[in-house]
Amino acid sequence: MRQAFLSVALVVVSTVAANTAEARSFRVEEIPNGAKFGCRNCHNDDSGATNTPFLADVRSNLEGPGTIQEDHVVWGPALCNVDSDGDGWSNAAELGDPDCVWTIGSSPAKSSATNPGNPKSHPAPICGNGKLDAGEACDAGQQAKVDCAEESAGQGTLGCNMNDCTYNYSNCTQPPGGRGVEDGESEEDGGCTTTGGATGGGGMAVLLGLSLLLRRRRRER
Secondary structure, rough: HHHHHHHHHHHHHHHHHHHHHHOOHHHHHHOOOHHHHHHHHHHHHOOOOOHHHHHHHHEEEEEOOOOOOOOOOOOOHHHOOOOOOOOOOOOOHHHHOOOOOOOOOOOOOOOOOOOOOOOOOOOOOOOOOOOOOOOOOEEEEOOOEHHHHHHOOOOOOOEEEEEEEEEEEEOOOOOOOOOOOOOOOOOOOOOOOOOEOOHHHHHHHHHHHHHHHHHHHHOOO
């Protein structure tokens, strides 16, 4: 029984050690602004138990003696220009080195950085830059949605307000989330029809008055 317990304990210790060994803290200094998120650039938690998409690309850009525990990150075009987390921003743009010129020990072009391994962490969208950034509805002919119906705005095609990269609903049959006039339904409630007939309560009162007047004249005769 004691031997079985020791075996299980060794397995647990080995697993924790393997995770800790893979979360190499020295690699934080091998990417621009790496210290801002630390090991969270590559791992979803501080124990290193689960990995971010950025780690997969880092592993493809290592050099050294050939062991994953000792190899170093190569910060170059192959890693810079990839959008590891799929949020529309390259790793270089997220880590503050948009021109991919940073070297170890130098200061990145920008001190601000977002996490290249987390799609919810990304720079603010730039309206008018010609691409559909995360958080934008549209930009320079590119749109996340095209049909007004996708925005609950009736029928038609969505446009784009280029001043703030939001949808333009001028070609839609109703405002977003609104209710349009259904087929066979009149926009007016009561009033006069196109034929000139009286349809409201006022028309009925006129007819009743004329009927009473005719009856009175008949009696006078």
